[in-house]
Amino acid sequence: MSELTSRVAPASSTAAEKFKFYGLWVAAAILLVVLPKLFGSGGSLTTFSLIGISIIFSLSYNILLGQTGMLSFGHAVYYGLGGFLAIHAINIIGFNKLPIPLPLVPLIGGLTGLLFAALLGWVSTQRSGTAFAMISLGIAELIASSALILRTFFGGEAGISANRTKLLRLFDWSFGPQIQIYYLVAAWTLLAVAAMYALTRTPLGRMCNAVRDNPERVQFVGYNPHVVRYLAFCFSGFFAGIAGALAAINFEIANSAYLGAVQSGSVLFATYIGGVGFFVGPIVGAIFVTALSLGLSDLTQVWQLYFGLIFIAVVLYAPGGITGLVMMHRPLVKAGTLHKVLPSYVIAFVPTLAMIAGLMLAIETVVHYTVNPGDDSHIKAFGVSFDAASRYIWTMATTLSIGGFWLARKTWIWVGRAWDEANSGEREKGAAA
């Protein structure tokens, strides 16, 4: 390395930085191993397994959306096909007593996803933007509808099931109990996350970002954006297939819902809410959305509506997602001006919370009247009991929503001003963006 380069180029990671980096992965691995000891119930283990699967699926989706700028409405196709092929593989392996243990089956799912992505990808990735979104939708509908026609392969409405305990045993694990499934999912999650992270550090990974930012310019530095998109698409399909296979193993069934619009929509939700601009965004989103959907469904009948509203709110007010919101504060932390905005958050929080509470009250009351009109008007939502027929409740809902909204608008202006102050403080200190 020449003297110029050592002066000018970004410094190679120091030993301390390398230690921190690898340490993070080791810590994650330890956490995954230890987690079941802390939360050992069957329900928790299933939740963790689902979160792991969702993490892989969402990260694979973000290879398309966040890294290469391609919005797909049909990503569940590769997830679902991976799942179906995994189920068929388990049945075939079990029937013929082939020496392939269960931990290798997700790889089969991955290769399936890769195969179909390679087949369908060249045509899909010709264009990006709205055209790509429409193609992905069309292909997804095509395949999801075909699932009901090709009954031998897709099993019709009922799907295809398999027995995962009949395969070759490693270390005498039958993979019957959920704890063993958890460790299988955890191991694959760690591997997949590491692999996808590594991908972002390669020339291809960087050029994906370039294609996202400026596909026109990419051509003038020698790259064919179509090829870059195609390769990203193939990798994305590979990892989606792994996730689908793990889901199929977990539930011991694959059905047409795996391929459907709801599945494609939910991974889009999770990835976007988590934040598409950072590698950890989809991880955060997967955890948040899985936990929320499992938790919310106990608290209210219409949790899906809340989901949709949260998504719309994120699109409107926080397009960077949860991670985007958090990372936005990083320059403030560096410059030490974070304390300037915190008080304004607290002030703005109160009317915003009031507005949300009012809206929730209104929604639950309306739900009572439309969904369960004949029932007793005393309902319980979000752990709080109230009488939906009471006029007092209606007035409270209206006041909270409207009053909260009006007040919130004023207080958020203060937040904006606090940010301006904090930013100029930060600029003075010269913290780079």
Added chain:
Amino acid sequence: MLELIVISALNGVLFGMLLFLMASGLTVIFSMLGVLNFAHASFYMLGAFFGFQISRWFGFWPALLFAPPLAGAIGAGVERFGLRRVHKNGHVAELLFTFGLAFAIEEVVQIIWGKSPVDFRVPASLDFSAFTIFSTNYPAYKMFMLLVSIAIFASLLITLKKTRIGLIVQAALTHPHMVGHLGHNVGRIFMLVFGVGTALAAVAGVIAGPALVTQSNMAGLLGPILFVVVVVGGLGSLPGAFVASLLIGLVQTFAVSMNGSLSSAFGPLGPDYATTWLADIWNVTVAQIAPIMPYVLLVLILTFRPMGLLGTRET
């Protein structure tokens, strides 16, 4: 046979007209605002449900009169308070917003009206048979639907070609930025276009509601087909949308009535293949494939002629 062809042709044209009622709004919205309104079919659904509710309280004719403007007002509000905000974040964000909106609207409809179909009936005044072709009675209501569609197109055409606002909209279809520079209140025009576009979809919903099933999954079923129509016809082309609507309307209607399959043409497969996936393909009837034909068409068009049949703009 001839009877089947004539009836299917009538129904196909009717379905195509309904599709065009929606596709025209979608195309104009896309051309002017640059956003493909994922929630367009949701306004179709809102039209049907508003129509149902109003017809329950006041009768069908008030429903036809008031449901579309109601839906259109919601559409205008969506543009003014939602889309305009998201616009600065790019096309992907706009698409995501309308996607979230479609999801939320479906949930709200499900909450208010439930998941089962509602009993939206053909009004008694139109519930007779218009004429008889061969041995089938063709319902007067369907002729009514056809008439309403044609009337709306005629008025749309006149508005576009002969009025000042129509001229502005035509100009904005191909050169939206220029129209702004010329001093027109582009914001208000956008709101108007979005409102009218969604109101058109709602009209389709009100008149189709009694004839087809009115259910909370309507939007999810018709939405993708609508996009196929718009993309196949050519994003940004109204004549293209018209041709594609008729094409897909006819193709689907004819396909649904055809029970031919490879097995009926060539005889059954040998017993060795009877339980394989080959048997599925061999035995499937054209009617069963009918729902996926539009998507096959979509993939073909996007592969070989990405600008659509009559498209003038690449996306």
Added chain:
Amino acid sequence: MSAAIELRGVEKSFGITSVIRNVNLTVAKGERHALIGPNGAGKSTLFNLISGYMVPTTGHIRLRNEVISGLPPYQINRRGLSRSFQVTNVFANMSVWENLRCAVLWAAGHRYTFWKNIDNLPEVRERTARILADISLTARRDVPAGLLTYAEQRALEIGITVAGGAEVILLDEPTAGMSHAETERAVALIRRLTEGRTLLIVEHDMSVVFGLADRISVLVYGQIIASGTPEEIRSNSKVREAYLGEEAA
């Protein structure tokens, strides 16, 4: 005398509008050739044609001796021709360092590699560092390109264009919108970076043109009305009439 770029009978029409009419142009290897002309003459269109962004309606464009008209831009770029843009066209969300690195990758032989860590490629680091120092943006190395000042972005634009080591460089109004001092710095940069390479530059600033160019071609209404040394162009009456106007020669 080998020609780096040769245009023969090149025409470009959009519908019935003819923008480039029967253009014949030769740029010799190692030459610094300026393309001037009034606004709307078609200079950017000509650049788009040469770099592959558009396809000529008729005629041929040759790079060295190979016909490149009709090839997509990335293939033309791989054959050693690189262009900059009049409106800054960088990767806004990536840092200056990463912008330059993207421009170096293909030329350094690292195609669509997905099995190597990009931070461990010494040759890529060297070349990127060299360009970064050359365009004097070392201090702004980690700043996202979208946040640079205008002049810095123009410098980055030029840096991306030459980073791949292309033999033939096309610069489209590189000093547009710059102050006098910035222009001088830009010209010095251009002269240094295009040492030994072929340069085709579109410019409006006459001091830049006459100071930098070996030969000048004048494009008016899609046609080349004159082509020659700066002295020849200065004294050409057709050019005076069409373009230079009252500009002191």
